[in-house]
Amino acid sequence: MYAFFIGLKRAARKAIYPEDRLKTFWEMENWKPRDLVDCLLACAISESNVDMNRLEVLGEAEMGEELSKVRRTIEEYANGGIVYLLGLFEKEPDLVEDEMLFIRLLSEQD
Amino acid sequence: MIIKSLTLKNFQCYFGDHVDNAFYFKEGLNLIIGDNASGKSKLFDAFFWVLKDQIFNADERVFVFTRNYKEKLISDKAKRNAQVGAKLNAEVTLIAESSQETLYRLTRIYGARKLDERQWEADSQSKLLVDEDKLGRWVPVRSQLHDSVLRRVISRDVEPYMWFQGEQVDGLMDLTDKSTLTNVINVLSNIQIYDELLTISTEGRGRAEKALRKAQQKVTKDQDRADSIGREIDAITLEIARSETDIEDYRASLETAKDRIEELVNQIDDAAKKTELKKEAERLRAEMIADEASLNKRLSGIYKNLFTKYWILRGSQVSLDRYSDKYKEYFTRHNKALAEATASRVRELPRDIPQPIHVNQMLVKERCFVCGREAKRESEAYKHILNLLSPGDGRSDEHVFANDGSKFFQKLYNNSLELKRTIAGVDESINSEFSLIQQYRGEIKKKENRIKEIRGEFTELLEDDSSENIVSAFRTHEANREKYQELLNRENRKLEAVRVRKIQKVTELDSLVTGAVDELARAEDRIYADLVEVIRSTRNDVFDSLISELEDTANELFSEMTRRNRAITGRIRLKRMATGNYAPEIVDSDGYVIHSTNDSNIILVKLALIMAILMSRGKLSENYSLISDAPTSKMAKNYTVGFYEALSKNFRQSIVMTYDFLEGSSREEFSNFNMGRVYSIASEYPSGDRMDRSDLRVSISEVSL
Numbered sequence A: 001m002y003a004f005f006i007g008l009k010r011a012a013r014k015a016i017y018p019e020d021r022l023k024t025f026w027e028m029e030n031w032k033p034r035d036l037v038d039c040l041l042a043c044a045i046s047e048s049n050v051d052m053n054r055l056e057v058l059g060e061a062e063m064g065e066e067l068s069k070v071r072r073t074i075e076e077y078a079n080g081g082i083v084y085l086l087g088l089f090e091k092e093p094d095l096v097e098d099e100m101l102f103i104r105l106l107s108e109q110d
Numbered sequence B: 001m002i003i004k005s006l007t008l009k010n011f012q013c014y015f016g017d018h019v020d021n022a023f024y025f026k027e028g029l030n031l032i033i034g035d036n037a038s039g040k041s042k043l044f045d046a047f048f049w050v051l052k053d054q055i056f057n058a059d060e061r062v063f064v065f066t067r068n069y070k071e072k073l074i075s076d077k078a079k080r081n082a083q084v085g086a087k088l089n090a091e092v093t094l095i096a097e098s099s100q101e102t103l104y105r106l107t108r109i110y111g112a113r114k115l116d117e118r119q120w121e122a123d124s125q126s127k128l129l130v131d132e133d134k135l136g137r138w139v140p141v142r143s144q145l146h147d148s149v150l151r152r153v154i155s156r157d158v159e160p161y162m163w164f165q166g167e168q169v170d171g172l173m174d175l176t177d178k179s180t181l182t183n184v185i186n187v188l189s190n191i192q193i194y195d196e197l198l199t200i201s202t203e204g205r206g207r208a209e210k211a212l213r214k215a216q217q218k219v220t221k222d223q224d225r226a227d228s229i230g231r232e233i234d235a236i237t238l239e240i241a242r243s244e245t246d247i248e249d250y251r252a253s254l255e256t257a258k259d260r261i262e263e264l265v266n267q268i269d270d271a272a273k274k275t276e277l278k279k280e281a282e283r284l285r286a287e288m289i290a291d292e293a294s295l296n297k298r299l300s301g302i303y304k305n306l307f308t309k310y311w312i313l314r315g316s317q318v319s320l321d322r323y324s325d326k327y328k329e330y331f332t333r334h335n336k337a338l339a340e341a342t343a344s345r346v347r348e349l350p351r352d353i354p355q356p357i358h359v360n361q362m363l364v365k366e367r368c369f370v371c372g373r374e375a376k377r378e379s380e381a382y383k384h385i386l387n388l389l390s391p392g393d394g395r396s397d398e399h400v401f402a403n404d405g406s407k408f409f410q411k412l413y414n415n416s417l418e419l420k421r422t423i424a425g426v427d428e429s430i431n432s433e434f435s436l437i438q439q440y441r442g443e444i445k446k447k448e449n450r451i452k453e454i455r456g457e458f459t460e461l462l463e464d465d466s467s468e469n470i471v472s473a474f475r476t477h478e479a480n481r482e483k484y485q486e487l488l489n490r491e492n493r494k495l496e497a498v499r500v501r502k503i504q505k506v507t508e509l510d511s512l513v514t515g516a517v518d519e520l521a522r523a524e525d526r527i528y529a530d531l532v533e534v535i536r537s538t539r540n541d542v543f544d545s546l547i548s549e550l551e552d553t554a555n556e557l558f559s560e561m562t563r564r565n566r567a568i569t570g571r572i573r574l575k576r577m578a579t580g581n582y583a584p585e586i587v588d589s590d591g592y593v594i595h596s597t598n599d600s601n602i603i604l605v606k607l608a609l610i611m612a613i614l615m616s617r618g619k620l621s622e623n624y625s626l627i628s629d630a631p632t633s634k635m636a637k638n639y640t641v642g643f644y645e646a647l648s649k650n651f652r653q654s655i656v657m658t659y660d661f662l663e664g665s666s667r668e669e670f671s672n673f674n675m676g677r678v679y680s681i682a683s684e685y686p687s688g689d690r691m692d693r694s695d696l697r698v699s700i701s702e703v704s705l
Helices: A002-009 A034-047 A060-091 A093-097 A101-107 B040-052 B066-073 B076-081 B143-153 B166-172 B180-188 B191-218 B223-266 B271-308 B317-348 B356-365 B380-387 B406-465 B468-511 B519-562 B599-615 B639-650 B664-672
Strands: B002-009 B022-024 B028-034 B054-057 B062-065 B087-097 B103-114 B120-122 B127-134 B137-140 B163-165 B571-576 B582-587 B626-629 B653-658 B675-684 B697-703
Touching (some): A002 A060, A002 A101, A034 A060, A060 A093, B002 B040, B022 B675, B028 B040, B028 B639, B040 B054, B040 B087, B040 B103, B040 B163, B040 B626, B040 B653, B054 B066, B062 B066, B066 B103, B103 B143, B127 B143, B163 B166, B180 B191, B180 B519, B191 B223, B191 B468, B191 B519, B223 B406, B271 B406, B519 B599, B519 B639, B571 B599, B582 B599, B639 B653, B639 B664, B653 B675, B664 B675
Parallel strands (some): B028 B675, B163 B626, B626 B653
Antiparallel strands (some): B002 B087, B054 B062, B087 B103, B103 B120, B103 B127, B127 B137, B571 B582
16 A cells, blocks of 8 residues: 555556566455545546546446556556665665655655 | 581590580570680581581591591590590481471491501491481481481582581682672572473474474475575574574673773762762663653554554545546536436336336236236336336436446545545644654754763763773773674664564465474474463563562671671672673662772672572571581671671571680670570690690580570
């Protein structure tokens, strides 16, 4: 969840290639806390080009395709966030020991 | 056991039969008062001899077995009086009473035959007889049980601390060796049981860990990887052991540096300034520890705040606003579609046409009366007829949208509206937390700087009082303190990381398991790991509380003994060393170590500690008799009375040979003590020639109090 929001804040969106895809995905209904998950979904919907009205009239197969836009958006921002963090650690390995890093990244001015 | 009596026959200077040389003892402090060379030490020897078959060779200052001491053991006067060819025996009989009030009689006999005026044929060894009192009759105890009776009179572990000569006290505890006190506690308390348990459980843990790994490797899906992880775990385990050793070394070096600094600071003459600075430094260090704990708590709570205080949402408001816009647009289009669908339905068939009564009949008959087609229950046609019964607006939207997401999208919208205010406050929340953290860091830095300044002030004070060498030594030890503290902190962090790595590897190994791992191996591994922790913490708790009790008791005794002579101020402190050992020291009221203590004071500290240990958990002071020859020989005047008072109050029975209280007038000191019996002994030479040992005997008289 952190990686997603960092990616979102940094507009760091990075596609995941099929070979990088996780074989297992932790079902979103298990994510917690719920209100944060809802926020994440709202952000993902707003950042994806999913058509909410169109979703309501599609058949099952087409709907799955449309919904995957949201899922891809979540993955891409999370991936972007992770790539951004890895880049930071590569540049400054000592940052690993900085207990404030994640907070600082969030609180840095946009 | 409590000693009831000791009688001697022709034993060394005690010429004559048992009845001539009899001492009867009671509970409390029993004294045998005598001048030098009056037979006190020989009486002390008699206790040892009857139990251990050893005699103190005063010429060589060592204990020797009777078979090597030979006829010298027998009274010179008895030997002189004996006829050629006669056999003489030296005997000592000790009667002791067990806690069940059973009396035991122990008699050791050693004989020699007079061959001529100079030659004696001595027995090859002494003989021990042990009898038990059964209804007023002495019944021999089987020789196999002799040892157990002897051990009940005085156990081997306890003996050096309860049966000692004054000159031995100094050697009983070598306080320059910092493990001494720990060793004494180990010997005299039951703490060893915990140490043994810890060793056994640690070994068991190692075995259980290996057994579990073996069991996991048997059912692994990737044997090569499992083997490689196994080797990595072995290497990490070694790394942990090395790191633990390094930590111990750094701790020890840090302690040494601190001790040296303390010693050097003690040399500063300006006591008031020294105390003021030391107190300030101690206060600052204590406050720093508290600040660091608060800081760590805040830092470790930071990641929770990401979720609990919604910090993670910082910067997401733009996206959420975008969602709101998207939702509003969606909502408008959704409602429009819904309205259109409803309107078209109204146009197709007006409300209540056909009338509900006909519609109900259509449902019963499962047939449409308009078109005449069949409408079986659960069929689309049936549902369509059923819908005619609902009021126009209430017609289900599910028939308008294949997948109605309005409720879900609305929930997301409401949630984002609710969190809007929280998100607006996130900056303030983060800033306030950051500022608190900065505040703690600032405080810590400020205190660190002040401690550095204090160090500088100490250096200046030292420069005023001491040589350049001392100042330079102070600087070196201060630098060492800083260096080892830093190394210790770094190593602790490293150890923590290595332990985490081990857990990760163990988890990885477990993830390769495909089949069922032997449950017993898993349980054993878990149980041993818990067991080691439980035993270790229990052992430390027991040891720490033992030390704390010991310190309190030793101080009570110390203050009791020094009450009559205020030359010693201060108290005993048992200082915990980095190695886990405890070292005793005398400190003044400000906590400064008093280094100027003389031998006499050190003896007092040692005696107070030994007595405190004997009085502690094992209650050795209750179960055995303390026997000592001239324990106060190295003590300053006025401490002796305090020592006897402490002994009489705290030990069930003590038997002390002493030259104190030779003056009859000084014996009024006994009036408040818990006294047993008091004897006065003196050497006698009936012929008047004090050089003629063959005329020597000891006169014994009981002193009435």
